[in-house]
Amino acid sequence: MKAFAAAAAALLASTAAPALAQQAPAAATAAPAPALPRPKPKLIVAISVDQFSADLFAQYRNRFTDGLARLSQGVVFPSGYQSHAATETCPGHSTILTGMRPAHTGIIANTWLDQKAGREDKMVYCAEDERVPGTEHGSKYVPSDWHLKVPTLGEMMKRADPATRVVAVAGKDRAAIMMGGHQIDQVWFWNTDRFVSYPGRATPAVVQRANDAVGKLFAAPQAALPLPGYCKGLAQPIAVGTQTLGTGRFERAGGDAKAFRASPALDGAVFALAAGMIQDMKLGQGASTDLIAIGASATDYIGHAMGTQGSEMCIQMDQLDQTIGAFLAQLDSWGLDYEVMLTADHGAHDMTERQQQRAMPMEAHVDGSVAAKMVGAAIGRDLGIAGPVLLGPESDVYISDSVPQARRAAVLAEAKKRYLALPQVAAAYTRDEIAATPMATTPPELWTLLERARASYDPQRSGDLMVMLRPRITTIGTPGPYYVETHGSPWDYDRRVPILFWRKGMAGFEQPLSVETVDIVPTLAATIGLPVSGLDGRCLDLDAGAADTCPR
Secondary structure, eight states, rough: OOHHEEEEEEHHTSSSSSOOOOOOOTTTTTOSSOOOSSSOOEEEEEEETOOOOHHHHHHHHHGGGSSSHHEEEEEEEEEEEEEESSOOOOHHHHHTTTTTOOHHHHOSEEEEEETTTSSOOOOOEETTTSSSTTOOSSSSSOSSSSTSSSOHHHHHHHHTTOOOOEEEEEEOOOOOOOHOOSSSEEEEEETTTEEEEEOOOOOOHHHHHHHHHHHHHHHHHHOOOOGGGGGGGOOOOOOOOOOEEEHHHHHHHBTOOHHHHTTTTHHHHHHHHHHHHHHHHHSSSSSSOOEEEEEHHHHHHHHHHHSSSSHHHHHHHHHHHHHHHHHHHHHHEEEEEEEEEEEEEOOOOOOOHHHTTTTTTEEEOOOOOSSSHHHHHHHHHHHHSSOEEEEOOOEEEEOOTOOOHHHHHHHHHHHHHHHHHHTEEEEEEEEHHHHHHHOOOOOOOOHHHHHHHHOOOOOSSSEEEEEEEETTEOOOOOTTTSOOOOOOOHHHHHHHHHHHHHHHTTTOOOOOOOEEEGGGHHHHHTTOOOOOOOOOOOOOOOOOOSSSSOOO
């Protein structure tokens, strides 16, 4: 079953648009026109495929036959970089439509520590407003754009032309919020069994239709999805704790929220709602250029739950290709002049157990000795400091506010020394070392670890010490259900992502040299004639002919 078609059938039935099943797929081999059209597009479609690494794109590129094949005929940057160190979902999405690195967006991680926060655990989620009384950073929080410090492309477009409409739809709140920004007409994201938005927002008819249509799919059991022939070699069972993974085909019981989320069906629902929003709001049909940001989150959920190299991810790549193809065919059927950009918020590395089975002994789970609590307890004993000494969720380590000011320098020096002595640690940098480092100007693959840390550093939110594990050491101590693989490291397997641009009539070409995701905004801005300045990124030329896309 095609995920998009299943979710879209009822959703798109409200107007005279043809039913999706009647649409012929776009021809992936159509000869492109010789040059990029000069009139600005009426609709920008910005797609982020969560955890779609450059390695995954390269692995399946010659297998794509539909939407991703079409986008691969445009302008392809196979070596894009989320160039910062903290390669997590929220920081990555904050770069895509702002043109700024996390050091400037303020989104240093998915969660960070704020010892002054008015809550017991002091943890803050990147896409929440912790000022709301009674909230918690985990399941009890209020989604918000409060922490994003810079404007998005949609906001820049609205400032230049208030008639511009900006919409964001995603499988995660942090994806929609970080790409949509502060001034947004509609923002909707998946939450357990339906699409939701900020508290108090009215539910448009299209969202209600989407929730009704997807609710039926969610409630019904899912039979095994077809296994493409090229996936059969990857269908090998791998024991991970009490689980056996690697041969799954997304069978699930009706109403299983986690299984639905970690399946191609989630992307189908997201793209169906995106198409419905375009249809109902008539995006791309006015005098102004509109923007829709789409966060396809299933690849990330599947990667975390089952790894990147089994039948599950192979099926997901096949389904994602079809879903994007059906979505683009729907836009074609409406005669829209649209421009597509597709990238990812970060990459990923396959799960430890499968890599170890392939005779890679350097693959390992993180040892408990790396935890800030453990290191801090040892320092407290040796230096005679009572109470907690070090705090921290993962790589950002904070000195507890309970440590006397006169002892903080000694604690920091001892913490750095102890971390560097641990065999799984590659580097540990103090906040002063990071702050004193200029922002890198060389190609991102040449950046030092310290420069990667600098791109992630915010003096108001970052820790006192940034700790980086060695390559192929996962931050998962003990794998469990839906969590056997992760990302977040400063290494290139987590940093490298594809960046694709496509528009009808575009003369396609490939640029193999490295670029950054912060280059996306100045590039898209140039295609619509929007002046931008002061960004971390630079404009990428999308014209293979004599004329430049970028202003000179």
